[in-house]
Amino acid sequence: MSTTVETRVPSGRAEQAPPSGPLTRLRWAVVDGWVMTGRNMRHVIRSPEEIVLYFSLPIMFVLVFGYVFGSGMAVPGDGSYREFLLPGVFVMTMLYGLGATASQIAVDAGRGVVDRFRSLPMARSALLTGRAGADLLRALLELSVLVVCGLLVGWRWRNGLGDAAAAVGLILLLRLALTWLGILLGLLVPNPDTVSVIVFPLAFPLTALSNVFVAPELLPEWLGAIAAWNPLSATVAAARDLFGNPGLGGGSWAAEHALLLAVGWPVLLIAVIAPLAVRRYQRLSR
Amino acid sequence: MTDETSAVVARGVRKTYGRTAALDGFDLTVPPGTVCGLLGPNGAGKTTAVRVLATLLRFDAGHARVAGHDVTRHPERVRAAIGLTGQYAAVDETLSGRQNLVLFGRLRHLPSRTVRRRADELLDQFGLTDAAGRSAGTYSGGMRRRLDLAASLITRPQVLFLDEPTTGLDPRSRNGLWDAVRTLVADGTTVLLTTQYLEEADQLADRVSVVDAGRVVAEGTSAELKARSGADRIELVVRHAGQLPTAAALVERITGGTVRVDREIRQLSAPVADRITALAELLRALQDAGIAVEDVVLRRPTLDEAFLHLTGDRSGRAGTEVAA
Numbered sequence: 157m158s159t160t161v162e163t164r165v166p167s168g169r170a171e172q173a174p175p176s177g178p179l180t181r182l183r184w185a186v187v188d189g190w191v192m193t194g195r196n197m198r199h200v201i202r203s204p205e206e207i208v209l210y211f212s213l214p215i216m217f218v219l220v221f222g223y224v225f226g227s228g229m230a231v232p233g234d235g236s237y238r239e240f241l242l243p244g245v246f247v248m249t250m251l252y253g254l255g256a257t258a259s260q261i262a263v264d265a266g267r268g269v270v271d272r273f274r275s276l277p278m279a280r281s282a283l284l285t286g287r288a289g290a291d292l293l294r295a296l297l298e299l300s301v302l303v304v305c306g307l308l309v310g311w312r313w314r315n316g317l318g319d320a321a322a323a324v325g326l327i328l329l330l331r332l333a334l335t336w337l338g339i340l341l342g343l344l345v346p347n348p349d350t351v352s353v354i355v356f357p358l359a360f361p362l363t364a365l366s367n368v369f370v371a372p373e374l375l376p377e378w379l380g381a382i383a384a385w386n387p388l389s390a391t392v393a394a395a396r397d398l399f400g401n402p403g404l405g406g407g408s409w410a411a412e413h414a415l416l417l418a419v420g421w422p423v424l425l426i427a428v429i430a431p432l433a434v435r436r437y438q439r440l441s442r
Numbered sequence: 443m444t445d446e447t448s449a450v451v452a453r454g455v456r457k458t459y460g461r462t463a464a465l466d467g468f469d470l471t472v473p474p475g476t477v478c479g480l481l482g483p484n485g486a487g488k489t490t491a492v493r494v495l496a497t498l499l500r501f502d503a504g505h506a507r508v509a510g511h512d513v514t515r516h517p518e519r520v521r522a523a524i525g526l527t528g529q530y531a532a533v534d535e536t537l538s539g540r541q542n543l544v545l546f547g548r549l550r551h552l553p554s555r556t557v558r559r560r561a562d563e564l565l566d567q568f569g570l571t572d573a574a575g576r577s578a579g580t581y582s583g584g585m586r587r588r589l590d591l592a593a594s595l596i597t598r599p600q601v602l603f604l605d606e607p608t609t610g611l612d613p614r615s616r617n618g619l620w621d622a623v624r625t626l627v628a629d630g631t632t633v634l635l636t637t638q639y640l641e642e643a644d645q646l647a648d649r650v651s652v653v654d655a656g657r658v659v660a661e662g663t664s665a666e667l668k669a670r671s672g673a674d675r676i677e678l679v680v681r682h683a684g685q686l687p688t689a690a691a692l693v694e695r696i697t698g699g700t701v702r703v704d705r706e707i708r709q710l711s712a713p714v715a716d717r718i719t720a721l722a723e724l725l726r727a728l729q730d731a732g733i734a735v736e737d738v739v740l741r742r743p744t745l746d747e748a749f750l751h752l753t754g755d756r757s758g759r760a761g762t763e764v765a766a
């Protein structure tokens with residue numbers, strides 16, 4: 157600590173009158189959430205080994221499922237199994253991202269820095285929305301890598317760029333819902349290490365009982381029904397439709413309204429889980 | 443001083459953890475522009491008090507106002523007016539020192555140019571310029587502490603809470619911190635600091651509140667408290683154990699207090715009121731009696747003794763049990 161520097165210190169009074177109207181509050185919530193998103197992205201930049209991990213997992217998914225399993229799998233109608241599989245891998249990657257979300261939040265919540273965030277005149281939700289924002293950006297990066305991989309192994313989008321973008325949008329919407337699930341999970345676990353123990357048993361049956369690897373109509377009837385109503389399946393089916401990939405079909409109501417469900421499921425999940433997560437965060441350490 | 447014009451007010455604040463009352467009728471008034479020291483043993487409730495006042499902790503009863511705002515009803519107004527450096531560093535360990543300050547500045551909604559300039563000033567002021575680009579996780583304990591302090595000074599707070607701010611700082615950094623606090627107070631900031639060191643309270647605080655078992659048990663300037671925390675003591679060691687009784691009689695006659703004798707280390711000790719006169723007189727008398735003295739110490743009550751005196755025999759006990 158050297159000599160005191162002569163400065164004009166911004167006063168605590170002037171520039172930061174606390175939010176008054178709901179509109180100012182909303183603006184603050186957005187600005188603060190964005191600042192926290194930036195903070196989380198800087199964390200990623202500061203740990204490059206994690207970036208490698210980010211991208212190796214989805215690439216492995218494509219290679220393992222596309223080539224190892226793909227050789228013996230049937231697709232309803234015709235079409236290549238890899239082209240059937242890729243939208244499923246996109247969605248599965250989103251699902252596994254939930255673990256990272258949860259453990260990052262658990263790490264944050266357990267650290268002293270949360271005390272500082274809570275003592276600042278910032279939006280209460282910003283720590284969580286900042287997490288969601290950063291994880292969506294991360295998901296966008298992962299998806300880009302997957303798309304390139306997919307193109308290399310023969311996957312194509314066949315209905316034009318607009319539909320393809322809509323499919324990506326739906327996949328990101330699901331990721332947003334999963335992010336909030338991850339956030340809630342991260343706030344509920346006693347410590348970050350617990351996350352991995354919970355996430356796999358949660359994620360594995362969700363992917364197994366879906367249309368990611370197998371079309372539901374090829375499953376026994378009752379399993380097929382579960383798979384058809386699975387939120388993951390809705391997004392995968394809608395994405396297959398929009399990309400123009402094979403594997404559509406099945407006469408169930410869920411399968412015929414995949415697009416509706418692909419929007420409805422995530423929106424419903426967010427509407428339920430996000431407020432729970434914010435409440436849980438506000439009650440932390442009280 | 444009324445509750446409305448005080449910078450910090452707590453009235454009958456109560457906070458329990460299960461059956462332990464961390465705060466049990468905690469009262470405090472700090473006038474604006476002054477430094478108040480909270481002094482107390484481990485588990486007294488100092489940190490709990492600071493966390494309640496800084497809106498980090500809900501409490502069960504009583505009320506509290508900071509910078510003119512009710513802590514429960516308008517926490518966001520309180521947050522806009524305060525700076526906080528808690529007992530444990532609250533910085534982002536992954537980000538660099540500069541990134542930390544910029545982040546916290548932006549979350550205070552300052553323009554980004556102001557934030558960057560202010561971050562550089564603070565890094566300089568707290569001697570962190572060379573480490574500014576390194577991630578805070580690699581900082582030493584004292585550096586992290588300094589970064590934490592800098593983070594609470596990005597804007598000049600109306601009320602600054604410092605929970606054991608100099609624990610783990612080397613003497614130079616500690617003096618630097620004390621200077622920084624004095625500068626802030628000269629500019630009108632009110633400071634509430636907790637400490638285990640009587641000396642720190644002596645140096646900085648206008649008034650000191652002694653906390654024990656969740657409530658303020660004594661309040662006053664540090665001089666007043668010292669006067670109340672018992673007299674100074676004289677301690678002397680004689681060379682020959684055989685002379686202990688004679689020496690003890692002399693000490694008792696001159697100090698007029700009860701003499702404690704420790705045969706093992708041939709030490710006598712007694713309270714003295716009139717320090718220097720008593721010391722001179724005693725040394726002369728001992729010399730006249732031909733008693734060889736190996737060591738003489740005149741000392742103020744230690745912090746331990748002050749605690750023991752002001753907090754009774756309860757000091758060091760963690761919280762009070764709530765009657766079921």
Ligand SMILES: Nc1ncnc2c1ncn2[C@@H]1O[C@H](COP(=O)(O)OP(=O)(O)OP(=O)(O)O)[C@@H](O)[C@H]1O
Binds near residue numbers: 462464488529
């Ligand atoms: N989260 C908690 N859960 C249970 N008990 C708690 C909690 N926080 C504090 N306490 C209890 O409340 C009492 C006051 O604690 P506090 O941390 O305020 O003391 P302190 O004066 O700051 O002590 P120190 O000098 O060690 O920092 C202690 O008995 C402590 O055990």
Ligand SMILES: [Mg+2]
Binds near residue numbers: 488489529
């Ligand atoms: Mg403490």
